[in-house]
Amino acid sequence: MNALLEVLVSALIVIGGVFLLVGSWGMLRLPELMSRLHAPTKATTLGVGSVLLGSIIWFARVDGVPSIHELLITLFLFLSAPITAHFLAKAYMHVHVDAETRLPRPGEHGWSTYDAAPGKGDEQVGEG
Amino acid sequence: MNQWIVFAILLPAVMAPVLVLAARHDIVLARVLSVAACAAQLALALGFFVSASSEPPQMYALGDWPAPFGIVLVLDRLSALMLLLSGALSLLVLLYAIGGWDARGRHFHALWQFQVMGINGAFLTGDFFNLFVFFEILLIASYGLMVHGGGRDRVGAGVQYVVVNLLGSTLFLIAVGLIYSVAGTLNMADLALKVPELAQGDRAILNTGALLLLMVFGVKAALVPLHFWLPGTYANAPAPVAALFAIMTKVGAYSIIRLYVLAFGAEAGASAWLAAPWLLPAALVTLVLGMAGVLGARSLGQLAAFSVIGSMGTLLIAVGLFSEQALGAGLYYLVHSTLAAAALFLVADLVSARRIVHGGQLDAGPAFADSGLLSAYFFVLAIAVCGMPPLSGFIGKLLILDSARSSALVAWIWSLVLGTSLLCIVGFARAGSTLFWRRHGVGDLPPPEQDVSSSGVLPMVSTGAILFALVMFTVFAGPATVWLDDTAAQVFQPGQYIDAVLGAGGINE
């Protein structure tokens, strides 16, 4: 049993390592931020997830109970990775991408990075 | 264990948050509370003064942990003296501030109390990392007070002040680290025991740490070439704050006295009198640069600021002589120069506020209100600051000169102390005659009603009270010097201090 777990954990660690490396490598290799963004958001997140899973199982082997709190880290990472990517993309587009020439037009209103929402103006005077 | 000792720190530490909580929007309540706290502080300090006069050093072990493991506070004659000085000064200057300065920004009184807390803590603590913490408290409170009221020049000078002191704090940590790394302790008394027995091979690290610490204290004490922060800061700080800062430079001087006599004094073996060869020459240069600044000042604020540097030079000469007699003399001068510098900043403010257009610039302007009384104040202060008879400055200098006889540098000390007095006299005479005698512009009209925050009776009275204190300190110079000489003697018997902190009676009484 223990040997099996050890194999499993080792595999998870190796896979994780590979994905982490690929993520960081991709960031260097891909030509432009929007493409680079794909590498770390996915590969790195998965890599760290894999390592964390390895850790959970490993401490289960050591202590008898799975060390489930690593799941929390995974949860945080999976919650935050899309937001991070979304924001990086928005910031990049804001500075470096011309919406008129490079982006598809969504409809009457443009993308929110460039164009204000239609109902805007619901702010009020004064400090909170 | 004297349970009251910790209240010198706790009283302002509790009053400040109370001010934040209860009196944030009520200046009157804030004033009442703040003055009450300072008055209580002074009463407490008087109690300490009496107690320390008759008893050996007293120790207070925080958290009931024995030294050197826990932090201790130590009340001896020296710290009692400093507490009394800080108590009296903070109360008198606070009275000045509530003449209007306190309302020019937010949280003045809370910051004031915190500042007092930091100062008192620095005077009481027996642990040099805790000293770092109190340094930081008094510094950060001083940052806030320094820029109180804002304004371009003040904030600009404030940035410089903060940056220099942050560099100082960095050095403090490095020095503490070096000392801890070889001596293995943070307790000053314990350090005093460990220094003589330290392995010879570790001495380079210890000495380096100790002398870097001297530079840290030198920054506070405005020792040249670490004094650069002072002129801009003092000249731009709000007057009551600058006046309170007069005691801050003394925190540096106090720390030098405390550490380099206790742990690096006569009994420190190979590290004995470590600071002496550096401190004295630097103090002489400080004196010269300060008094030259008095002569070269272009505004009242500068004049006062450089006179502080000069007086620190004088004081540190006495400290740097590292003898009992010189320390007694130095302590007399310390009290004198603190009061004199504080009053000088207040008078500078009273004058500047009334010279509406010309402010504190040393040039001729129209007649201004109260110039009779203010010129009298200024004259008395000039006498005091320059060390002219008959006031305490003269006595202090005389004591220091007298105590310098046995020094190898006696010729330097005498000629520089006396020579720079002349610079000071000429500087003050020029300033005073320009401010109060020369008239330029509309002179006969009474100055228009002005919204100066230093108008009214309270600022005048509190300034006068400090001057009165100076006079009393002169009149009672005899008993004062006897007391101070005993204090110096106690400082020069580190055994008393060490016994109080580490002795059998000290632990978990």
Add this chain to the structure above:
Amino acid sequence: MIDHALDFGLAAVSLALLLNLWSLFRGPTTMDRVLAVDTMVINVIALIVLFGIREGSMLYFEAALLFAMFGFVSTVAYCRFVLRGNIIE
């Protein structure tokens, strides 16, 4: 076996971190650099977890947890800064 795997994992993460440093230097845009740092944080989380496994200690978990929570916050702050100047409005 686990030791070899850990060695591999640590080596991979270390290499990844070096690549991140390279990205940081290379840029070219600010967002590239922010992305490099963001990735670095995630790699560091992995590093800490691997280190925890190797040392058999759970005392390092909180460090990883805080990195996970806060790495995201500073990245978002940088982006908000580029987007709006004010990060709190």
Add this chain to the structure above:
Amino acid sequence: MEFLLASAIGGLTTAGVYLLLRARTFSVVLGLALLSYATNVFLFAMGRLVTNAPPVISTLATDYTDPLPQALVLTAIVISFGMTAVVVVMALRSYLESDSDHIDGNGLAQAGEPGSVVLPVEVSEGGR
């Protein structure tokens, strides 16, 4: 390891001091930040280096590092955090008061002398 740490402290100090000596408040603040890292690590190193011996008492642990420097560093970190915050805001205020973030003032002219030139209030123009 000791050499790595010592040289890292040296590197942080070097970069910190260099930035500290720059002419703009922002660089100076960065320099101070680096210096405080250097100092904190230095102070920490005064407890000597040990790996995997955190000062957390447990039956499993065989060795503990010196906890005191760590406690001191914690205090130092917090204090320097407060200080940094204050200096940043003060530098900002100074910039807004004088329209310059040059760290050098007008020298003693800052004491409100006739010599001090009051610059006209300028408005920095946006790049939009």
Add this chain to the structure above:
Amino acid sequence: MNDMHDAEGLQADPPRRWFPHPVLSALLVIVWLMLQNGFSLAHLVLGIFLGWGIPCLTASFWPSRPHVRSYRKALSYALLVIGDIIVANVVVARLILFSRPADLHTCWVSVPLDLHTPEAITLFAGTITMTPGTVSADLSADGRSLLVHCLNAPDPAQAVTDMKTRYEARIKEIFE
């Protein structure tokens, strides 16, 4: 100043004031036990207390709580996404390692949205980012389209259709 929302969020539904988010509370208790990395009665009691208290404290941050219609569908959706993530990573890894950047068909696509609630849209956008070769980059100003960047999409229209059918439709079932 924002009394309208207070009225809406708190006073209109008194029971919610005392126990605003039962599901969240349950989740928090689990998280608490996860944090403790072990189970004991004391932990559970404290966890329940926190699971009740924290939602109460933060209730005002959830002015309109997302209404999940089917937790079973949510679970299966999660499993689907996890699977896709793994696959996506392999795909992306292969692209990174073995394809020449010049050969990649990167493109921007605009995905029209059938979803309306912020929670659903966010979940959709997040899923897109975590899955094969796509990153959701922006939302349209009217909230009806999602801008997605594809790392390698030879057929953009197909990519849009994939996203909508595979994820959006399922999310719609969960929430709306």
Add this chain to the structure above:
Amino acid sequence: MSLLLIVLLPFIGALFPALMIRVGRNASAAAAFFATSLAFVLLMSHAPALFRGEVLQAGWEWLPGLGLNVNFLLDGLGFFFAALILGIGLLIIVYARYYLSKDDPVGVFYTYLLLFQGAMVGIVVSDNVLLLLIFWELTSLSSFLLIGYWKHLPEGRQGARMALAVTGAGGLAMIAGMLLIGDIAGSYDLSVILQRAESIQASPQYLPALVLILIGCFTKSAQFPFHFWLPHAMAAPTPVSAYLHSATMVKAGLFLMARMWPVLSGTEAWFYIVATTGLVTMTIGAFIALFKDDLKGLLAYSTVSHLGLVTMLFGFGTPMAATAAVFHVLNHATFKAALFMSAGIVDHEAGTRDVRRLGGLMHLMPVTATLAMVAGASMAGLPLLNGFLSKEMMLHEAASTAWLGQGWVLGTAATIAACFSVAYSFRFIAHVFMGPIRKDYPHHPHDPPLGMWIPPAVLVVLVVLIGLFPDTLAGPLVAMVARAVTGGQVLDYHLAQWHGFTPALGMSVVAIVVGTLLIRSYPRVRALWTAGPHPEAKRIFDGLITGAVDIAQRLTHGVHNGSMQRYLAVMLSAMLLLGYFVFASSPNAPGTRALMPASAVAVVGWVLLMGACLALVLMHQQRLLALVVVGVIGLIVSIGFVYLSAPDLALTQISVEVVTVILMLLALNFLPKRSPRESSTVRRLRDAGLAIAAGLGVGGAAWAVMTRDAETLSGYYLEQSVAGGGGSNVVNVILVDFRGFDTFGEIIVLGIAALTIFALLDGLMVSAAGRRLQSWRPDQARAADRHPMMLAVATRAMLPLALMVGIYIFLRGHNVPGGGFIAGLVVAVALIVQYMASGFGWAAHRMKVDYHALIGAGVLVAAATGLGALVAGFPFLTSTVWHLDLPLLGELHIASAMFFDTGVFLVVVGATMLALANLSRLGRHAEHLLVNREPMDVDPSRPSFAAGEH
């Protein structure tokens, strides 16, 4: 007591006019007169005893440790001078009452005058040289006030400053001299010092002491080359000139020479320094006086000359010469004071003191003319008047004293001086009072009121009477004084007009004849003088002072030029130099500690850190990037802490890092986004050199430490942590228990930081900077959506999680890494993220927490925890662990330190939020942004959004 009263009465008298400024001239004058006469009467009451040869002493301890005591001594010398001071003082008080105009602040004048009088009396009755010094300098200070009394006159101000500078400097020299004398004599009491002549003169310190004391005397008594201040002091009102600058203050130097005569005189050094100085002064003074057109200037130089005369006599060192000196002091005081008062009357009545504009006044103001002419004749040394007597004595002494072995030198020089003396005296008489009446006096002159001429008249009567009956009137007095000066020697001499045909008589005759000739041919003499060079002392002095001020200003403003960079560079250099020097000069043994091997990961970490440092230095001008890179450094430092067994440090560093980044970004919004490159290459190289030196220093120190072993306190903490502190995380137990006081201070630092930031920002809004901010335009483009939906939604989901984590970290801190500080930051960041995501307006409305209160409450909670121990009778911050046995839940340990940590937690949350929330206000203020009502811009589910309403 009576002695003390004599000294104190003038000071007490000084108070009244000061307090009665509004009462009027007469009241002020009366008060001054009353005080002075009381003192005078008291003094006179001691006369019989003194004439019997007694010496009065009285003393009080003041500063016994130093030897500075209030000891008074009244002997003949002191009595003589005190009588002069108080007697002439009375006349001056009367004279001044009439002299000063209605516009002058008379009360102030009398205050100053009595202050001065008291100081003078103090000098002459002091038995303690330190006390004497105090009075000595007080005369300088009060004379400063008196000379500058007419503050509207620039000459008055300059003269006052010059007098103060010169006499003050002399006083300082004298301090050193007196300290030396006191050291040799073993006491500062004159009565002791005067007994120690032999040991003093034998001491190697004698010469420096002598020189220093003489500098004091010479400056005060206007001896060459310090004489120049005296003529410029004539800008003072005439009563002041008459009193200070002829009768009293300038005689203080003479007094001191007389006082110290028994101890200091009789040596070659004394003779050559004092006699020569006196001779030169006498001659030069008389010569210059001849060419002064200002009456008071003429009298001033005459005074200089006469002071030189007396000095020379003291310098001779013989008892007879000293007696002559004493006698001349008396005579000079009478005729010169009378002359000054007459000159003042002339000035007052005729409206000018310029000799060239006067003449013929004898006819218009006969009383004044008579008085002035008699006094002038005495000054010239004409027979039958008192001036003649002492001048004869002087000439006699000069003729009989050899100088450098030459017998003729002194006699000849003294005769030449006497010639000029006669000449200027005659000029005073002839050019002012004789000749025809002129038509062009500025005022119409006539004799003044009685009160103004009575005082000089009294003196002139003395001049004549002493001249006629010297042995009767002045004999006993001079004898008594001479006895006191010479230390009790009884001399065989008598004062008389006629001593037979002596060489001195011949010299007198020569002087009178030559003097008369000089005046008869004055225009030609004057032309010669005008043609010659006139080195003007004032210009030299002014040059010196201006030069000194200039140097001081250049030094001050050059060194303190406001350049922070320079300040820091200097400070750093000093620190490095001292550090290196001390380290190199103290014994150092290389460490022997077994080193820890470096793993590959550690090497990678090192590379990352050094790379980031390098990147930062290279990219620091791009500020946003610089921030990003600093973040990397923080990251690596944090994992370094993890690696090196410091989990608490890592947690703290990570949390602090993110808050710092947010703070810096908030600030950077308003700052320029790039730092211009401004330093020169040389400057950058210098900085780099300093930086590398600093890096080597700190790194080297770290290396030196890490490679050696040491004993520390840690064992105790590890042992006591669980047992005494109730927690297994030793770092946390140290923080909240062993060294909880540090932490108490630390949270206060945080609290103060937040309050300061609040005050800075709050003040900013209402300042000029706030107005500037109003017109501020962002320097970078703004994206359109303020609050993107995804972040708002995601952070909402994270908030409860983050709070949970915060509480978790807080609760466990005592036993495992964590604690109040980190927990506080976690919670604060969780809240800040809400602000960032959903906007300030929306989020702040949902967090109705007063951050001020949080800070205050936190500090109070921490303090209260500590005080709880106090109530229980233990020192502040003493901790307890309560063990509770709860049903079902088992045993619960609650450490009181937990409550302390709660305080920490509250302060951290409050301080962080207060600082950041207030900083964020700036942005909304600057861009006139309204706070948001909705948490996200784009929200299709919002009814109002769908409708596109406003």
